[in-house]
Amino acid sequence: MTRAWKLPGLLVLCGSVAATGLAVSGSPATAVVLLLVFLAIAGVHSPLIFPRPIGALEAHRRSAADGRPVVLWRPGCTYCIRLRIRLGRSARHLHWVDIWRDPAGAAAARAANDGNETVPTVIVAGRPHTNPDPAWVREQLSPPA
The missing domain is CATH 3.40.30.10 (Glutaredoxin)
Structure with a gap:
């Protein structure tokens, strides 16, 4: 079961890291948009849509x-x-x-x-x-x- 969640988990992790970097550098709005994009991609690749x-x-x-x-x-x-x-x-x-x-x-x-x-x-x-x-x-x- 964990195999199905590896890619979505990796996408959420990468999106979180990138969004944190953007937020720290002074672009909180861009960070939120980027995080939402990564969360959407992770959701599509998760077993949740099936x-x-x-x-x-x-x-x-x-x-x-x-x-x-x-x-x-x-x-x-x-x-x-x-x-x-x-x-x-x-x-x-x-x-x-x-x-x-x-x-x-x-x-x-x-x-x-x-x-x-x-x-x-x-x-x-x-x-x-x-x-x-x-x-x-x-x-x-x-x-x-």
Whole structure:
């Protein structure tokens, strides 16, 4: 779990140090703006913006029951962040598996991507799709007409 927080923690630390230096040198307004920028970047790269992850086995069981896609992701992944942000509120309807927390999820990502842990990998009806377009993923949430 601490692995997911290393980058956000480092960003907060660096932002704090830089902001402190600016505040001491007489630029408190610039220091506050810089700190807020670093905090925003750290927040985006933290596990906080993603729905609570579940295990791969549980995600596949739930997906079989409700037909919703499974997303294999990891904290700090730019493409995962893009997918999450572009999905908006509909992201909570997916089953999210953090491959850094779940060895079965990491194994599923490797099985779908020729041995690489490439994410995001979205599994729809048992078929993996690596780094799909967020609009396509949103369509998979809609019931067939």
